[in-house]
Amino acid sequence: MYRNRSRINPKIFIFLILTLAIAYGVFHFLTSPKFEQNPPKIEIADEIYWNLISPLKVKISDDTGVKSIKVSLNDGENLIPLKDEEYGISQKELEIAVEFPKNLILNKDKKYKLHIEAGDISAWNFTKGNKIDKVVNIIIDNKKPLINLVANSYKITKGGSAVVVFSASDEMLDEVFIRTNYGKIFKATPFVKEGYYASLVAWPANEDEFRAEIVATDKAGNVSSSQIRYFYSDKKYKVSQIKLSENFLSGKVSDLASQHAQNFNSMSDLDKFKFVNETLREQNAKDLHAFTSRVHEDMISEFSLHPFYPLAKGAAVASFADHRLFFLNSEQVSESWHMGLDLASVANADIKESNYGVVVFLQDNGIYGLNLGVYYGFGVYGVYAHCSNSALSVGDQVKPNDILAQTGATGFAFGDHLHFGIVVQGVEVRPEEWMDPKWIKDNVSDVLESAKKVIEKGK
Missing domain, CATH: 2.60.40.1930 (Macroglobulin (MG2) domain)
Structure with a gap:
């Protein structure tokens, strides 16, 4: 009778299955996070200038957790221990501050090296874990600028x-x-x-x-x-007490709140006003400060501006830094600061440039309406708000007598006018100073010019 000689012995089959299962188990065990083989990471520059007073900040991270840290200073002859810690609770990220011993004096002429050793909690390497050593060159400098x-x-x-x-x-x-x-x-x-x-x-x-x-x-x-x-x-700046009326609250206040407030339909008239006068104003001011905070030049050798006269025959209708207190039924409900000078002449009047500059901001900006920002150098910006229209674009160069825009009543404005502001590195300042030729000469131009002569004389 014919027999199938290729039949596998059951014992061998079981043995193979068990071997594969054990191999799979060992493989799975060794490749588990507990047996990861990546050493910790040490974040510090390869060369550090140290005044021996400020602690050196060292960042250490690991996939499973940092277990131990040792830090020592080598002067070429001795190894000076600075830190030796074991962590009972492992951390995947930590920052240590390395301080120099107060009772030790170093020789500045020697070359020092900082040795940093970190170990993790991995069970790899017969439960000893992964370790890393980093050596940092230390240059001692305790001389102040x-x-x-x-x-x-x-x-x-x-x-x-x-x-x-x-x-x-x-x-x-x-x-x-x-x-x-x-x-x-x-x-x-x-x-x-x-x-x-x-x-x-x-x-x-x-x-x-x-x-x-x-x-x-x-x-x-x-x-x-x-x-x-x-x-x-x-x-001393003006303080204005303003009584709120129903007509005031239901007009432009409601229009602005409907455009910008997410929960407009559930707001009372007072809520709408507080949103516009406080929340929206704060956000618009942050946007304004963001684009007026930067100094664009890498170096300057001189700086001077012509006095600003943005609106021909314009009369001041609201002053800079007017602290406005708002009342409803004899109770103060809100406040704000008016950080610009309001000028008015006729509707849609041309706003003229007085200096050379570049347009850095032109968009609707909430309470400011159509808002134009021009950079004049040395951290100085001009702000032109409530405009009705402008033919310019961001990046355009402007020069004296160019038309920047036309006045309007956009944003939180109740009549056609120009809100004109000067901002120095993100801080609103008195436009009147920059509209005064004597102030500019005495406080900016002449100071820079005299300093320049001193510097050049010392070459």
């Missing part, structure tokens, strides 16, 4: 502007800027030649006090600062 004031405006008025020129030097200079007491940072632009800087600064009309200081930092973390000695001139 030098700051020297060259020239500055004599005074700054609340709501106004001023200029400063100075030098800052350090072999490893990193940042140079102007810092104010109210948190604003003004960019310092390189001026005339390397090592010299100039900046316009601004004192907001709604800030009672103003202080500004020059700040220079180097790559090692050393910081120098120098107060700018201005004469501070206080100024």
Whole structure:
């Protein structure tokens, strides 16, 4: 009788199945996240300037979790331990601060290396996990940058502007800027030649006090600062108390709220007003500040502007920094600051340019209506709002006597007029200063020119 000799022995078959199952299990086990083979990542530059005072920030990350960190400093002869930690609770990302021992003095002439070792919680390598070592060259530098004031405006008025020129030097200079007491940072632009800087600064009309200081930092973390000695001139601005009426609330207020508020249908008339006067105003101001905060030049050697006269025979109908308090039934319900000068002449009047500039902003901007922004250099911008029409486009170059736009009543305007503003690095300032030829000459042009002569004389 014929027999099928190709039949597989059941024991062998079972053995093969078990072997495959075990192999699959081992493979699955070894390829599980617990056995990942990727070492931690250490984020720090290969070369660091260190003043031995500021802690060195080191970022460490791992797919499964960081288990241990060791940091030491090698001077070529000795290994100085700085940090040695084991983490009971692993973290996939952490940042450590490496501090230099206070009782140790280093020789600046030696070359130092920072050794960083990190291990993870992986069960790979017989449960020892993955490790990584990184060596960083350390350059010791505890010498602060030098700051020297060259020239500055004599005074700054609340709501106004001023200029400063100075030098800052350090072999490893990193940042140079102007810092104010109210948190604003003004960019310092390189001026005339390397090592010299100039900046316009601004004192907001709604800030009672103003202080500004020059700040220079180097790559090692050393910081120098120098107060700018201005004469501070206080100024009182108008406070207006405005009673809200039903006609006022149901007119343009309702129109603007219907265009911009998502829950318009559930709003009361007062809710609509508060939305327009507070929420929408704040958002529009943020947009305005965003496009007027930048200084576009990498270096300047001079700067001067002609006085601004945007509206021929225009009369002022609302002042800059008018603090408006709104009342309903004798109760104050809202407030706002009017950060521009309102000028009016006739309907759809031509708005004329007084200087050379470039259009950087042209769009509907809520309460500002059709809003045009022009950059004039050195962080100075002109803002033209409530326009009815403009033939310009973003990127267009403009020159004196060009027509920028026509006046109108777009946005939160109740009659045809121009809202004219001057902004210095994102801060609204008194347009009246920039409409005064003597103020421009005394506080900006002459200061920059005299500083330039000092700098060039020192070449």
